[in-house]
Amino acid sequence: MNSATSIVRTGVIGLGNMGMSHARQLRQGLVPRAELTAVCNTGAKPLLEFPGVAQFTASAELIRSGEIDAVVIATPHFSHVPIAIDALENGLHVLLEKPVGVHKNDCLQLIAAHHGRSGQVFAAMFNQRTDPFYQEIRRLVRGGELGEVRRVNWIITNWFRTDAYYASSPWRATWRGEGGGVLLNQCPHNLDLLQWIFGMPESLHAFCRFGRYHDIEVEDDVTAYLEFPNGASGVFITTTGEAPGTNRLEITAERGKLVYQNDQLVFTRNEVETSRYCRTASDGFGAPTTTDVVIPVAGHGSQHLGILRNFTAAILDGATLLAPAAEGIHSVELANAMLHSTLTGHTIRLPLDGDAYHRQLDQLIARSQAGKQNRPADSD
């Protein structure tokens, strides 16, 4: 960085939907002490939008240009790991879009590349971690206010996408181009929040359906059953095929039930822990007395901008990262395990056998639709 002014010279690689949005936020000065100094865009025509910003068409050139201290990577999934490793090995701070990799082994490589480089900030774009609702749910769960969690039920089906979306780029929704469907493209956020709030399950059994709602080869509909180390069970449901969708997270725990839906968080609190009531009540049909508490939360936080700001503050001030990239392996492992369970028909115990899944993915890629080629395109 420019130490005289303490400005982080930031580049963006990949100017699709997300990368362009990040570049614009940087350009507009919305991230204090960060400056957009270079972009990399594989598109044929130069961008007129960012005068004075160095433009490259190959990530390797941007990374070695000397124009940047930090880079935001928002390229198609398969290039996340090689580009991030290249950037790390060239001394840059890195902020990587989700998913951090397409499969678990890829993520392990990524984590290894950061080893011994603790001076380089390495973050992931898990912008939903900035959402006060999820922050509050996490606080209630991990702070013990809910007591031991017994069940998690998340219906997160508000990722509707039309056929036009899938037709917009040939790499979309192909094994070869994206390495998966809703689990790899839309859902990494929710899978990340799931493990961020509750920790990793110890096993799962999933029912993915491939091209259920769209003419695509990857999954666009998922129902997964989870079991956690403490015995808690869970269900996770997602799809890009339903409208209107739902975002409803219900958590049942010893001290009551927490429900997040319709942008409201309600805690129905038990006066006595459920298991204690169960053991001690003389009435067979009673239940603990409850109180409803609406938890005051407003808005959805700073999202992508919040992650960009946190990334910059981590570089300049040593601020704690909201979303270290190394934690991105968990959502990838969950996505991989859900696909692996569906394709094998088995319950998958975690940690996932990364080699077994890698072999399976390679087979899917080998059989990937002929008409859809893997293009290291410029959008995410």
Add this chain to the structure above:
Amino acid sequence: MNSATSIVRTGVIGLGNMGMSHARQLRQGLVPRAELTAVCNTGAKPLLEFPGVAQFTASAELIRSGEIDAVVIATPHFSHVPIAIDALENGLHVLLEKPVGVHKNDCLQLIAAHHGRSGQVFAAMFNQRTDPFYQEIRRLVRGGELGEVRRVNWIITNWFRTDAYYASSPWRATWRGEGGGVLLNQCPHNLDLLQWIFGMPESLHAFCRFGRYHDIEVEDDVTAYLEFPNGASGVFITTTGEAPGTNRLEITAERGKLVYQNDQLVFTRNEVETSRYCRTASDGFGAPTTTDVVIPVAGHGSQHLGILRNFTAAILDGATLLAPAAEGIHSVELANAMLHSTLTGHTIRLPLDGDAYHRQLDQLIARSQAGKQNRPADSD
């Protein structure tokens, strides 16, 4: 029946929680044109509560007593089928508590026993079919107003029971005494409504947990994934271990989403069918415009009394039965299939192989807890 006054002389077999409640409702004159004329109670001491009502200690005697035209059977599960068959073969009208049998083969016997006896009314106590909420949901689903159903998600976890409940009778929550847990005792209502509203799934995969919340050998926690013949998917979750529980049914369909929760029924209606919008929209991220409609429904209907009245009206006036006993096989088959899936680890295609499940249940009964004996007790 007494043809002069057109009164149905009704007996009740089994005076546990439910049977006693039915007997009292009959005794109090709450069922027009039905009279409680006999009860059968295996308890040692005679009941003082029903003066003038004939009392028996064996169902076979009551059935052959000449004191009744119709009988309500509310005994423990395993005796439902033999007692109902005995009553049918002796010319009585029969109203049978749920589950109508413990396993599918049992139910087939029951249905066969009613064959050629169309003059005898044979009903099941599916009292929740009288609930205006479920009636309205069924009307919206089957009347086509929702369009084709894509997903069903039912969290029905408000069946909390304490340890005292399970300790109240030695036959409770044993394979030998009840033939199952929450699926056979509490959930037959919900499984019946599920098939009554949506029809039977064509396959299911279930994750039952045995004695998760209570010191019992049968399942007290169930998560099941369902697939229906039209491709719709579903999740059904139930337990007797959570408080506060939830009753939330979400139905996603082509014309929108119907949600029943907190005693409110809300239809979020799509202006255009989802699949049509998906195919024709030029925007990748759009979704059909919606309107929220709160469907006006109040109260939960006449419940058990409604079924008793409908049973009596079917006998005297030929009224259409709300819940023919033959339809009770479906909820039993669903419960059996969920247990069979869990115990085999396989997805079960329906119709279920009744012989295979019968063999499995026999093994469970053979290994049933020594301390718990099968007693043809008097309560349900």
